[in-house]
Amino acid sequence: MVTSSAKKEVSQKETSQVAARERALGRALAAAQTAHDNKARDIQILDLRELTTEFDYFVIATSGSTRQMHAVSEEIDHCLEDDLHDRRLGLEGYQTGGWILQDYGDIVIHLFDAKTREYYRLDELWTGAKRVPFTPKDPA
Numbered sequence: 732m733v734t735s736s737a738k739k740e741v742s743q744k745e746t747s748q749v750a751a752r753e754r755a756l757g758r759a760l761a762a763a764q765t766a767h768d769n770k771a772r773d774i775q776i777l778d779l780r781e782l783t784t785e786f787d788y789f790v791i792a793t794s795g796s797t798r799q800m801h802a803v804s805e806e807i808d809h810c811l812e813d814d815l816h817d818r819r820l821g822l823e824g825y826q827t828g829g830w831i832l833q834d835y836g837d838i839v840i841h842l843f844d845a846k847t848r849e850y851y852r853l854d855e856l857w858t859g860a861k862r863v864p865f866t867p868k869d870p871a
Contacts, residue, residue: 752780752787755837758815759788760865762840765810766792767867769803771842775854776863787837789857793848797828800842804831807840 763774771792780787794800804825811817821834829847833840841853 751837755787756863758811758817758835759790759838759863761810761815762790762807762838763792763865764867765807766790766803766840766842769806770795770799771803773848774865774867776865777854777857777860778863779857779860781861782857782859786839788839788863789853789860790838790840791843791848791853792841793843793845795844797844800828800831800844801825803842804833804840807833811835 759776763776766774771794774790774792777789777791778787779785779789792803794803804822808819812819817835819833820836821832823832823834824830829844830851831840831842833842843851843853
């Protein structure tokens, strides 16, 4: 027999999981918007929850230069860490250029230059992922 306290505990756990998923999506959308605000293009958000347990979302964007990739990366850090109180777990490629990866645990941001994005075709590698609709909000 399931007690009412056990039911309440399951309900609280489910509520917590839903809140975490919504928070991850909100942060992915915020990262995408920040990339857009900093002139990145071809921004995609992939929902990977049904394909892997490692992370929930990829945000993929293309920048025109290494300098622009650095600016986008830094602004995403500012947005997620300062504004949304998240913590980056890892950063790869910042010094080498071509591809910067920012790991926030449940979301991973991939910033590419055009040549590197075309070469790796990350969007195609994860073809089974659902695309999250993203319509950037232009500054007023």
